[in-house]
Amino acid sequence: MPETLPLKEVPGDGNDAVGRWPHLGAIENRIEFFHGEQEFWSSRLEKYGSTVFxxxxxxxxxxxxxxxxxxxxxxxxxxxLFDSSKVEKKDVLLGSYMPSLSFYGGIRPCIFLDPSEERHCQLKSFMMDLIKSNADKWIPEIEKAASEIFSVWDDKMAKNGTAELNSECGRFACNVLFRTIVGRDPAAPGEASLGEKGPFYFQAWLGPQVAPVASVGLPHVLEETMMHSFPIPHFTIAHFHQKLVDFIETYATDLLDKADKEYGIERNDALHNLIFTLGFNAFGGLLIFLPSLLGFIGRADESVRKALVSEIRNAVEMEGGEITVGAVHRMDLVKSVVYESLRMRPPVHYLYARAKEDLVVESYDARYAVKKGEVIGGCLPFASRDPRVFEDADTFVASRFAGAEGRKLLHHVLWSNGHSDVLPSPHNKQCAAADFVPFLCQTFLACFFLRYDDCIIDEPKISGSGISYTFTSLKSRANR
Structure with a gap:
């Protein structure tokens, strides 16, 4: 019988920097956090001798x-954090901080709801339906949007010898999402057209919501005074938000009708949940992850890219030269690369929940008492590099999740607010697109390596717009 781990109090009081002055301690913690997250977590691991504090x-x-x-x-x-019998997810997307409901038309979007709330089941069922009911559109729209941004990269490489990734990845995400889900090109002429500004409107709406918990690489003094000390009010971006509202109201009437008639969701509720799902979950996540995914590949050993090219082209050839669902599912290394990138740099860094009752959290070395009502959080970039689970945990290993043994490790990839081998359900908080996002990214990579033989990407750079990636070499496929 295994020996029971000792029961301990959770170390730290949340104000360890300044002791009895909680507000000053919180401010100092915040400044230290934004000065360098890796150092922030490493210093506390060393201080407390614990991965729980x-x-x-x-x-x-x-x-x-x-x-x-x-x-x-x-x-x-x-x-x-995924055990709904012990924790609840009500209003804890960003810990104990919640943006103004003005950003969401006065409603609480699905992501802020606990599975025990009736609206959660209705809204998540609706969102999952939107993904599945458009199954036949995803691959063609991914191919079309990918081809559009590849042409831009080709032009930039020919003109400048380099090509920045981030902005075009954002345009790709915006076009795929609107064209597939809404059935409307965001740039198509019309009374509520977004023109070429769809990605900008999404980013303008997103920015103030996450600004207090994010860093975009501005000088530290500016970020502290402009972003981290006070919430940015909704009125500063109300005009851009209204552009998104007008687009959905005008061109997604069928979806709003479906939400009302089939799921009992009021139209304003459905509208703003569509904006949140498309803008916050999908666009925001892909805007961060796609450049990161290409960055890992473009900085990997050349043999990795050669293996990806071979696997992708062979799989597509077996399907008569077309990218199909069957072809994508044959791409074992491609899938592994996507999940390894999600493990190394998940698009969402922090997960939160609130204890429903007094409970015990167990780590490798001890058990810790948690009181009812306390907020519990997880740092994914740190936890996902757990050396007790992953060998060479800090190293990008392209084939880590390939093969039968590799697939068993997917259980420990938690990017989607749950285990990667657990399917999303209206009754859990697993991302509604947990099984779809990797498929989308695999399909995107298939498009990429059907067009290009090789690429090299420079080390990511932190600037005022965040983390940016740049192609320094992009070799088109011979005889394409």
Missing amino acids: RVNMPPSPPGFSANPVIMLLDLKSLPI
């Missing part, structure tokens, strides 16, 4: 209340 998370005073969270930084303790 209490610390203040951004945002924090003066414009916010203190935000002490019990953080979990290993893959044994973190999955408690």
Whole structure:
């Protein structure tokens, strides 16, 4: 019988920097956090000798209340965040901070709801239906949107010798999502057309919501005063938000009717959940992840890219030269590369929940008492590099999840608010597109390596617009 781990109090009080002055402690924690997240977590792991501890998370005073969270930084303790019998997910997307409901038309989007709430089941069922009911459109729209941005990259490479990835990845995401889900090109002429500004409108709407918990590489003093000390009010981006509202109201009437008639969802509720799902979940995630995915590939050993080219082209050839669902499912290495990228740099870094009752969180070395109502969080970039689960955990290994043994490790990839081998359901908080996003990314890579023989990508750069990636070499396929 295994020996029971000792029961301990969670170390740290959330104000470890300044002791009895909680607001000053929270501010100092915040400044240290944004100065360098890796160093922030490493220093506390060393200080407490534990992967479970209490610390203040951004945002924090003066414009916010203190935000002490019990953080979990290993893959044994973190999955408690997915146990709906022990924790609830109500209004904890960003810890104890929640943006103004003005960003969402006055409603609480599905992501802020707990599975126990009736609206959660209705809304998530609707969103999952939108993904599945458009199954025959995804691959053609991905191919079309990918071809459009590849042409832009080709032109930039010919003109400048380099090509920046991020903006075109954002355009790709925006076009695929609107064309497939809404059935309307966002740039098509019309009374509510977004023109070429669809990605901009999404980013303008997203920015103020996440600004208090994000860094975009601006000088530290500017970020602290402009982004991290006070919430940015909705009126600053109301015009851009209304552009998205007008687009959905005008061109997604069939979807709003479906939400009402088949799922009992009021139109304003459905409308703003569509904007949130398309803009926050899908566009926001792909805008971050696609450049990162290409970045890992473009900085990997050349043999990785050669293997991807061979696998993709062979799989497509077996399907008569077309990208099909069957072809994508044959691409074992491509799938592994996508999941390894999700493990190394997940698009969402932090997950939160609130204890429904007094409970015990178990790590590798101890058990920790958590009181009812306390906020628990997980740091995915740190936990997903758990050396007790993954060999060479800090290294990008393209084939890590390939083959039968590799696929068993998918259980420990938690990018989607759940285990990657668990399907999303209206009754859990697993991302509605948990099984679809990897497929989309695999299809995108198939398009990429059907067009290109090789690529090289420079080290990512942090700037005022965030983390950016640049092609320094892009070799088109011979005889394409």
